Amino acid sequence: MIMLEIKGKWVIIMGDMLQPGKCITTSQTISTLAMRIGILGAGQLGRMLAQAGEPLGHTFTFYDVAPGEATTGIGKTIVGGFSDLEKLEAFARECDVITYEFENVPCESAQFLATIRPVYPPPSALEISQDRVREKTFVSELGLATPQFEPASTKDELIKACDTVGYPCIIKTRRLGYDGKGQARATDRESLERIWEELGEAPLIVEALVSFSRELSVIGARDTKGTIAVYPLAHNTHVQGILHRTEIPAPSLTPATLESAQSIISTIMEALDYVGVLTVELFDVEGTLCINELAPRVHNSGHASIDSMKASQFENHIRAITSIPLGSVEPLDRAVMYNIVGTLPPLRKVLELPRTKVHLYNKSERAGRKIGHITILDPTPESEAIIIEALAAR
Amino acid sequence: MIMLEIKGKWVIIMGDMLQPGKCITTSQTISTLAMRIGILGAGQLGRMLAQAGEPLGHTFTFYDVAPGEATTGIGKTIVGGFSDLEKLEAFARECDVITYEFENVPCESAQFLATIRPVYPPPSALEISQDRVREKTFVSELGLATPQFEPASTKDELIKACDTVGYPCIIKTRRLGYDGKGQARATDRESLERIWEELGEAPLIVEALVSFSRELSVIGARDTKGTIAVYPLAHNTHVQGILHRTEIPAPSLTPATLESAQSIISTIMEALDYVGVLTVELFDVEGTLCINELAPRVHNSGHASIDSMKASQFENHIRAITSIPLGSVEPLDRAVMYNIVGTLPPLRKVLELPRTKVHLYNKSERAGRKIGHITILDPTPESEAIIIEALAAR
Numbered sequence: 001m002i003m004l005e006i007k008g009k010w011v012i013i014m015g016d017m018l019q020p021g022k023c024i025t026t027s028q029t030i031s032t033l034a035m036r037i038g039i040l041g042a043g044q045l046g047r048m049l050a051q052a053g054e055p056l057g058h059t060f061t062f063y064d065v066a067p068g069e070a071t072t073g074i075g076k077t078i079v080g081g082f083s084d085l086e087k088l089e090a091f092a093r094e095c096d097v098i099t100y101e102f103e104n105v106p107c108e109s110a111q112f113l114a115t116i117r118p119v120y121p122p123p124s125a126l127e128i129s130q131d132r133v134r135e136k137t138f139v140s141e142l143g144l145a146t147p148q149f150e151p152a153s154t155k156d157e158l159i160k161a162c163d164t165v166g167y168p169c170i171i172k173t174r175r176l177g178y179d180g181k182g183q184a185r186a187t188d189r190e191s192l193e194r195i196w197e198e199l200g201e202a203p204l205i206v207e208a209l210v211s212f213s214r215e216l217s218v219i220g221a222r223d224t225k226g227t228i229a230v231y232p233l234a235h236n237t238h239v240q241g242i243l244h245r246t247e248i249p250a251p252s253l254t255p256a257t258l259e260s261a262q263s264i265i266s267t268i269m270e271a272l273d274y275v276g277v278l279t280v281e282l283f284d285v286e287g288t289l290c291i292n293e294l295a296p297r298v299h300n301s302g303h304a305s306i307d308s309m310k311a312s313q314f315e316n317h318i319r320a321i322t323s324i325p326l327g328s329v330e331p332l333d334r335a336v337m338y339n340i341v342g343t344l345p346p347l348r349k350v351l352e353l354p355r356t357k358v359h360l361y362n363k364s365e366r367a368g369r370k371i372g373h374i375t376i377l378d379p380t381p382e383s384e385a386i387i388i389e390a391l392a393a394r
Numbered sequence: 395m396i397m398l399e400i401k402g403k404w405v406i407i408m409g410d411m412l413q414p415g416k417c418i419t420t421s422q423t424i425s426t427l428a429m430r431i432g433i434l435g436a437g438q439l440g441r442m443l444a445q446a447g448e449p450l451g452h453t454f455t456f457y458d459v460a461p462g463e464a465t466t467g468i469g470k471t472i473v474g475g476f477s478d479l480e481k482l483e484a485f486a487r488e489c490d491v492i493t494y495e496f497e498n499v500p501c502e503s504a505q506f507l508a509t510i511r512p513v514y515p516p517p518s519a520l521e522i523s524q525d526r527v528r529e530k531t532f533v534s535e536l537g538l539a540t541p542q543f544e545p546a547s548t549k550d551e552l553i554k555a556c557d558t559v560g561y562p563c564i565i566k567t568r569r570l571g572y573d574g575k576g577q578a579r580a581t582d583r584e585s586l587e588r589i590w591e592e593l594g595e596a597p598l599i600v601e602a603l604v605s606f607s608r609e610l611s612v613i614g615a616r617d618t619k620g621t622i623a624v625y626p627l628a629h630n631t632h633v634q635g636i637l638h639r640t641e642i643p644a645p646s647l648t649p650a651t652l653e654s655a656q657s658i659i660s661t662i663m664e665a666l667d668y669v670g671v672l673t674v675e676l677f678d679v680e681g682t683l684c685i686n687e688l689a690p691r692v693h694n695s696g697h698a699s700i701d702s703m704k705a706s707q708f709e710n711h712i713r714a715i716t717s718i719p720l721g722s723v724e725p726l727d728r729a730v731m732y733n734i735v736g737t738l739p740p741l742r743k744v745l746e747l748p749r750t751k752v753h754l755y756n757k758s759e760r761a762g763r764k765i766g767h768i769t770i771l772d773p774t775p776e777s778e779a780i781i782i783e784a785l786a787a788r
Contacts, residue, residue: 033741036756054445055753059467073453073469229748232504300774307704310727310749310771319745328748328771332726333704347427353714354722355704359449360428377722 005147034058035322038095038117040110041276042068042077044099044361044370046296048306050074052314058322063091070361075250082109082323092116099276099321103129103296104176120275122245128272132174132205132293139291141268146291148208148281151279155196161202161206162186171195174203185209194390210290212283214251217301219324220265221316222274229316229326230262232299243367246301246337248308260289277317300339304375307357308335332359336379340372345390350374354381428452429716432489432511433505436471438764439692444468446708447624448659452716455491457485462493464755476503486510486635488586493670493715497523497690498570512670514715518692522639526687527601533685536661540685541677542602549590556580565589568597575635575753579603604684606677610644611695615710615720616668623710624704625644625721625765628695630675640695640731641773642702653673654683662688671696673709694733698769700727701751734766734782739784744768747777 008210034057041047042064049059050071060075062068067077078094080087086110092098098119102108103126110123128138133151140146150161151174162169169188173182184195186206215238220230228349232249272278281292302313312325313320343365350356353376356377360372374391376383398618428451433440442456444465454469460470472488482503486492492513494504497520505515516719522532527545534540544555544771545568554564563582567576577632578589580600602606609632614624626643660673666672673693676685705713705721713720737759744750754766770777 033745051445055751057756059753075467231740310701310752324742326748327745327750330749332771346719351427351718351721354720355724356447356721357705360451362451375728392717 019115031180031257033322034325035096036061036094036184036320037114037321038063038098039075039104040064040082040090040098040100040105040113043101044072044363046071047361048147048303048314048359049099049101049160049298049317052312053318054305056318056322058318061094068077069363072362080204082106085112088113089116094185095163097321099317100126100177101297103144115129118321119229121278121296122272122274125272125274129294129296130175132172133295136205136207138271139268140273140284141295141315143289144264145266146288147210147293150206152204152206155192155201158196158204158206159189159191161204162189162192165206168209170207170209171199173199175181175207176185183241204353207327208285212284212285212290214250215292216261216282216284216289217246217279217299218261218265218282219277219279219299219302219305219313221277221320221329222269223326224275224323225325226270227282228266228269229329229330230265231302231305231313232331233258233261233282234304236301242341242370243300243339244341247332248301248304248305248335248337249373254287257284257287264289264291276314276320279319300370300373303359304335304337305329305339306332306359306378333377334379336376336384338376338391339373340374340391341368341370342367343394344371349390349393350387353386355383356387367368399491399606406777415591417676418474427716427718429454429490431467431712431715432457434458434476434492434494434499434507435496436460437495438464438757441465441468442494442697442708442753443493443711446700446706447712448592448713450642450716450718452712455485455488457482459496463757467755476500479506480505487652492717493711494520496689506763507539512715514667515672515690516668519666519672520662523688523690524569525599526566529688530599530601530669532665533662533688538658538661538685539683540756541604544600546598546600549586549595552590552598552600553583555598556586558600559600559605561665562603564601564603565593565595565639567603567760568599577635604679605676606684607676608644608680609617610676610678611640611654611693612659612676613671613693613696613699613707614663614715615671615707615723616663617714617720618669618717619719620661622663622722623723624659624709625696625699625723626725627652627655628698630695633721634762636735637694637733638735638765639667639733640698642695642698642729642731648681651678651681651683656681658685670714670720671707694764694767695768696729697753698729699723700732700753701769702727702771727771728773730770730778732768732770732785733764734768734785735764737788738765739788743784743787744781747780749773749777750781762788 037058037060039062042062052058056135062071062077078091090115090164098113099119107127113119129165136146136149148162150160168187170351171184217234222228234248235250237245264299277298279295283290298313298317307310310330355377357375363371431452431454433456435457441464456471465586474486486507492511501521522528530540530543544558546552546555561582565578591689600763609630611628616622628640628642629644631639671692673689677684692707699706704724710720749771751769755766
């Protein structure tokens, strides 16, 4: 994507116009900002990105290994493998800019696409966040706090790493973990044999157990000019490794904690020359923040922003990757979000609350699957109790 | 649409299940609230209704005399005449519930559709609002204030009517007027010959000129149980008969004016046994409200509600016609909306304001055509000045 300012009007040059020697005339001026946005992945995050981009005139093409239910009717989906360079190239040629909605896109695929079209966030962010050892090394080198960690690629290394970190500790696969999958807790040396097998004898990371008082996350956006906007911190509660409840803004925060979160995410985004939305999952250790993990994308803990912030995380990701200044991250209202996991609750009951917003992802019900979310604006203990009851009624 | 409560779960019975003698088993239970919603008209109001209904799982089919740009990619459009009963029936059979997005749908078409599927708002609302004489008679009979009016079907009747109402007065066609079209101002008897010809020698209404201080509108929603929710009043400014700017909530309102608006819209909705969103355009005559016209639909003056209210007018229309209780009409923020008419302003400039929301309708540029709108959240004189300048730069 190239933009020129001609006589005070911005002209966006589409990829196909970028042929060497081709003359760009003002008759090719595109007066809207409309772009053809490509998204790697066809899940609910892609769905909500497209819903945010539609009012701005953008159109969306998704690329995934299978047609996604969540994006059916929202845009076109190209089905192909992430190592199918021919298909990836055809996909790229249909887009002006490319982004991704999950961090397990092979880094090589993103790097290949970046030779054809701009890819935001930068593939380097993908590379770092895909590997827990690289990720923790990267943040440590930036001087940011993260739990003590040791890599381990063999059973012997695992024993040594756990002895160094101390028991109890958390053992995770270096790659491809999400929603609590691919991790185990080791209480002693005897449990390591079983864990080594359970985790598939794959490269691992051993992390010290942090005794945190709660889990927080901070979502920030950075545009192509380097301007950063940071959303209020979110307080997250997980059930069986899956995000269950997010409260945003998180209650009982000190100015020092807020400032620390701002500083952490800004440092990371600047180090990566980041463009788009980034999420940092944090442990709150009595007011001191410790980085748990990075997600180079819009995040489940930011879903309430659709209804409770002036500009949602999805809108700001779209703004950033299309070279538009960021929208306001100020909250319109306090909000609590609950994920709908597995099966739908009685939605009629849920919607009887006038301040409740329901977002379904057009995905069929399946155990452990995120199929929608509920946001309560300006929540009270009473309104939350009704939602909790509805979710329990399933 | 029929809903049954079976073992505490709501079951929505789709139209096709309603065959006489057909047994409904619980295996046909539809656990989502998803409905197939039919919309007569394929303009931007239909587009924004569909955008509001999508997160709730609904799908949309539009019916119009030509494929609408605004609804391309948003749902399916059936192209057909409004008197083509065969096509209308085929459309109805694809829907669970039907609504309309413009008030000039022939009433007979809506009535015909209502014999096949539920049509909301009731076709009677359409009948009344299509004919300015019936509309003004209806509100007068409810004891509500409206400008003095006289019908006129011939040139002689026009002269007589104008003499009765007095000069200057406003002459409008009884039917099919919108955005200031089909109306003229008569200053004396001599101008009537020309006006009679200009307005196509059609049945007319003569209205007294009301010396109002400003134009307001009130938008309300009523659900299938009869519950009513009324949005804050909007202050509207027109340019060349087309809505230019809306401020919501309208500033400087007395509690008496607010109460009067609430009472006016509630009286009308109850009299019509209304379901859905209704708009009443009002003249503010030094705090006393006088009804200008009714729109039995979502309305341009309510577009800011997408970004500035807990539940938008579009969401509440969808909630109402799908028998869901109404969402909260509380404002999240003060807002000002500007229509984008004819040509696009420099959108990059507009989006440089972080509290600005842009909604484009996917319509091509054409003089006098509404192609999008801009909402400024929490506006200041400075931010409005930037938007006004951007709109003037076209």
